[in-house]
Amino acid sequence: MTRDSSALPPQRSGPPSRPGSRVPGWFAAAFAWLVQRTSPHAALLITLAAGLVPAVLLTLGSAEVYESVTESEGVARLDQPLLDAALALRSPDLDTAVTAFTNLGGSIGMPILAAAAVAAMAVKWRSWTPVLLVAAAAAGSLLMTVAGKELIGRARPPLTEAVPPFEHSASFPSGHSLNAVVISGVVAYLLVLHLKSRGAKVLTVLAAAGFAAAMGLSRVYLGHHWFTDVLVAWTLGLAWLAVVITAHRLLHSRRAAGRAAAGGSAGPGQPPP
Template sequence: MTDDDRREHRTVGDVDLTTWRTRLGRTVSSAWVRLGARFGALPLLIVTLLIGIGVASVCTWAASEVYEGVREADDAAVLDRPVLDWMMTLRSPVLDTAVTWWTNVAGTIGMPIVALGFLVGFTIQRRAWTPVVLLMAASAGSLLMTVAGKDLIGRARPPLADAVPPFEHSPSFPSGHTLNATVVVGTIVYLLLLRESRRVTRVWTVVLGTAFVVSIGVSRVFLGHHWSTDVLAAWALGLAWLAVVVTAHRLYLTAVRHRDEDVPTAQAVRPSR
């Protein structure tokens, strides 16, 4: 593998992901470089992601506590009911069918198919296990957050009279479709950015990925399957977990760079001037 190939895997445009510009980032990455040299970069990535799943669980618990406070103050109802009422005015038989089809792309069948398709492509193209580890860990954390959030809150969905069939009966908070789409598609977008050299391609990748995630969230409210606050919480939790996954991968890349280039630890994490 050439130096250019290595750099392509650890940069997004002109941004080197192994460069840490904050003191905390440099301290943590220096420790990860030393641990990576001792135990191996990939095992360390797996351990980091497992720790991250624990962090995701804490974030889900914290979100449930915040939501309980909002619900007790009836602040959620101020937003939820008007938004759903407005969405209901936009419905038509044709649009209802189209949106139902679209939201199923992020469902329990559609989203695994999307993830598996990209996973096979990444694995064949890169001949590496890193995309497999990242997508599996991201998906596992997302699923855990969805299940934990529903069990902790147990919020009822909007009335069936306000929903478009087929009806759903599991707890409403958070929106699993939205959370899983945010995390899985966000991870796919991140992995694609590592391989794209043209700025216009990177921009369109981010735009399309964002549009997909936003449209899935909106579709859940449009169909009356979730309240708007369920979707907002799912976006927030999904982005938080995605940030953990990307940070874990950056630490992995820093350890790999140090191993491959034999760069002293301080130099490996020092920001460029």
């Protein structure tokens, strides 16, 4: 890849935006300091690594809240009724279809989907940014999943109420659900940056949201997770996704400031990131 184009697509003519116009000034200044001493992509990875700290703390905090809620039978009151509703919906054909779909979010299906999407974007845009962004997002998602499972160690629904093949790791949070939010969210974010049609952007976001929602619900339907496992995974995934997008926006702001300082501007023929 000979052209590095990690910035967002060219913007309309007008006064260049200041580096801190979309993020706090001190945050943008710290990112600029990192870029000067390393490189744009290294600064992006360092920022994401730093962002893992609050993400993991959020996971630990969610676990504490989760324990308090379940002890008082709060949100957990939804768990058994929703599993009972799933049992009433099951049929051999539907079980097979949902199992095939949920496998897309597993340890084999999700990496294949993510790698295919990343490879297509990286080659088309001639940029390493999609590779770095999705890889870092996936690593953070995995860390949050492992931390939550180790801390809580919640048992999954009884095997008598689950659809095989059975899973035996801890139930909280749902890794399938968390990964689906993060990976589909990052891919949708990158695609939206390059789409010109408002309708196409909306459809892309809806497709990503629908995929993540369906993945979480499939885990409940199959009896592989309680609903609260999925609910917390969705919230954690959205929080980590916000960190990843913010880091990329910092990279864009820094590069836009660099072009402005050099007296250049993004021309209409410049390719997207």
